[in-house]
Amino acid sequence: MAALKGIHLTTLLLSLLLIFWPSDSKHHYHHHHATTNATSMANPRLRRAYIALQAWRLLFYSDPSNITSTWSGPNVCNYTGIFCAPAPDDPDILTVAGIDLNFADIAGVLSPHLALLSDLALIHLNSNRFAGLVPLEFGHLPLLFELDLSNNRFGGPFPSHLLNLPSLRYLDIRFNEFEGMLPPALLQTRLDAIFVNNNRFTSVIPSNIGASTASVIVFANNNFGGCIPESISKLAESLEELVLINANLTGCLPEAVGWLYKLKVLDVSSNRLVGHLPYSIAGLAKLEQLNVAHNMLTGPLLDAVCMLPVLENFTASDNYFFEEANVCQNLTSFNDTQNCLPERPRQRRKSECEAFGRHPVDCVAFHCEGGNNGASIVAPVGFPALAPSPGHGL
Numbered sequence: 001m002a003a004l005k006g007i008h009l010t011t012l013l014l015s016l017l018l019i020f021w022p023s024d025s026k027h028h029y030h031h032h033h034a035t036t037n038a039t040s041m042a043n044p045r046l047r048r049a050y051i052a053l054q055a056w057r058l059l060f061y062s063d064p065s066n067i068t069s070t071w072s073g074p075n076v077c078n079y080t081g082i083f084c085a086p087a088p089d090d091p092d093i094l095t096v097a098g099i100d101l102n103f104a105d106i107a108g109v110l111s112p113h114l115a116l117l118s119d120l121a122l123i124h125l126n127s128n129r130f131a132g133l134v135p136l137e138f139g140h141l142p143l144l145f146e147l148d149l150s151n152n153r154f155g156g157p158f159p160s161h162l163l164n165l166p167s168l169r170y171l172d173i174r175f176n177e178f179e180g181m182l183p184p185a186l187l188q189t190r191l192d193a194i195f196v197n198n199n200r201f202t203s204v205i206p207s208n209i210g211a212s213t214a215s216v217i218v219f220a221n222n223n224f225g226g227c228i229p230e231s232i233s234k235l236a237e238s239l240e241e242l243v244l245i246n247a248n249l250t251g252c253l254p255e256a257v258g259w260l261y262k263l264k265v266l267d268v269s270s271n272r273l274v275g276h277l278p279y280s281i282a283g284l285a286k287l288e289q290l291n292v293a294h295n296m297l298t299g300p301l302l303d304a305v306c307m308l309p310v311l312e313n314f315t316a317s318d319n320y321f322f323e324e325a326n327v328c329q330n331l332t333s334f335n336d337t338q339n340c341l342p343e344r345p346r347q348r349r350k351s352e353c354e355a356f357g358r359h360p361v362d363c364v365a366f367h368c369e370g371g372n373n374g375a376s377i378v379a380p381v382g383f384p385a386l387a388p389s390p391g392h393g394l
Contacts (some may be wrong), residue, residue: 045087045095048116050078055113056212062107062129087119088143088280095119102126102148118359126172134159146170150195158182158201163189174198174218182219187212197243205247210234220245220267227251228268233259245291246270252363253292255280263287269315270294275363277321281305291315293335298318298361303327320348320356 018386034253057071070080076096077084096117107129114120115137122145131153138144139161147168155177162168163185172195179200186194188211197220205224209217210231215238225248232242233256249271257266258280266284269291273318276299277292287308293315301316303325313333322340337346340353346355 009372015205041117042062043093043095044121045093046074046076046084048118049082049096050074052111052113052116053079053082056108056111059111060106060108062105064105067101067104067106070390098122098124100124100178101128104128106130110135110138114138115127115140118142120144121167122148124148125152127151129153131155134162136161138162139164141165148172149176151175155179158186169193171195182206184208190340192216194218197245205229205244207231207314213238215239215262216241218243219247221247223248225250228254228257230254230256232256232283234251236260236262239263243267244271249273250302252276252361253278253297257281258283260284261286265289267291268295273297274361275299277305282308285309287311289313294318296320298322298340298356301325301328301341306334307330320353322353322357 017321029283035260038171048110051373053076060068060099067080070210075203076082077094081099081101082096083098083100084094087093087095097119098121099117100122102124103126105128110130112135115135118141120141121143124146126148127150129152130149133153134149138159142165144165145167147162147170150172151174153176154173157180158178159173160183162171163183169190169192171191171193174195175198177200178196179202181203182196182201182205184206186210187206191212191214193216194212194214195216195218197218201219201222201224203224204226205219205228207229208231209229212235214235217239217242220243228244228249228251232254236259241264242257242260245267246269249272252275253268253273255278257263258278261284262389263284264286266281266287267289270293273292273295273348275297276285277297279302281287281290282286282302282304285308288310290305290311290313294317296319298317298320300323301321305311306314306325306328311331314328314331315333315335316339317335318338320340324336324344328334328336339347340356341347357377
């Protein structure tokens with residue numbers, strides 16, 4: 001509470017300072033390398049930007065590279081990491097359009113005053129030490145197009161207030177401490193890229209994943225559990241990259257994955273998937289990278305998959321595949337180790353393969369109760385226990 005009072009007091013003092021800031025100042029400043037006249041400096045949007053940035057700077061408690069040493073005086077377009085541009089609704093005045101402090105190693109928290117920057121189109125804060133919650137006020141940035149908070153120490157539940165931003169298309173919150181459930185509303189937005197990997201999200205992948213229009217979805221290294229929803233087939237018109245590494249997924253890889261005809265990258269490695277590799281994957285003519293390693297898949301490594309026209313990297317190691325076409329070895333990068341392929345090197349022991357083969361998986365019987373929500377998993381009687389998947393970075 002004391003900290004909040006301090007912030008409000010600072011805002012008041014800064015506002016009083018701006019009252020006496022002469023609008024006919026003769027100072028000059030520049031955006032990037034271009035200078036502009038002093039009248040732009042006094043426009044109300046830059047005045048608000050000055051208040052917002054000075055209030056935010058007070059919440060920094062470590063800036064080892066002294067990035068914000070330029071953050072003094074009212075010429076905010078001169079501040080390192082702050083980018084100005086003509087206002088979208090009035091090209092005759094300058095406004096703050098972007099914040100880019102990637103790799104600045106700054107420690108602190110986000111200030112709700114940043115919502116005063118109503119023309120912000122991008123916020124890039126990758127690889128810092130920001131912590132705490134994403135302020136609710138961030139839900140009032142109507143022009144925000146890109147938000148990158150990755151590789152920080154943010155926490156709490158998924159910041160659902162960001163999902164109301166009408167212009168947001170790129171959301172990257174990977175490598176943080178967010179936890180709890182992913183809200184289904186995340187997949188009902190117009191986001192083109194969704195990166196939520198390497199957090200502490202639990203529960204399941206929302207069953208409405210097919211409602212998304214994203215071209216890139218990365219849910220890796222969370223503790224979702226459950227199955228890959230069948231509704232994923234509805235992403236066929238948009239999805240190009242699907243990365244579900246180490247998400248504690250179970251069940252069979254659905255045939256619906258093979259209907260994602262624009263897919264270039266499919267990585268479901270380090271889960272607990274069972275059954276055969278769906279033949280439908282052989283129809284993914286644009287697929288460049290396929291990784292199904294570290295699961296419990298069995299059956300043949302399909303020659304039709306290995307013959308996909310642009311496939312370069314196919315990783316199928318650490319499964320129980322028992323048949324392979326020679327054509328697979330012609331790929332630029334191919335790994336079939338630790339399977340049950342008798343003619344190939346570095347395979348599992350014969351006894352291990354035989355023991356696994358005594359418990360065949362019926363993908364109709366191995367299902368997610370309650371439809372595709374993956375609330376709980378039912379395996380066929382006698383199916384062996386599923387070993388935990390190793391952790392992976394992304």
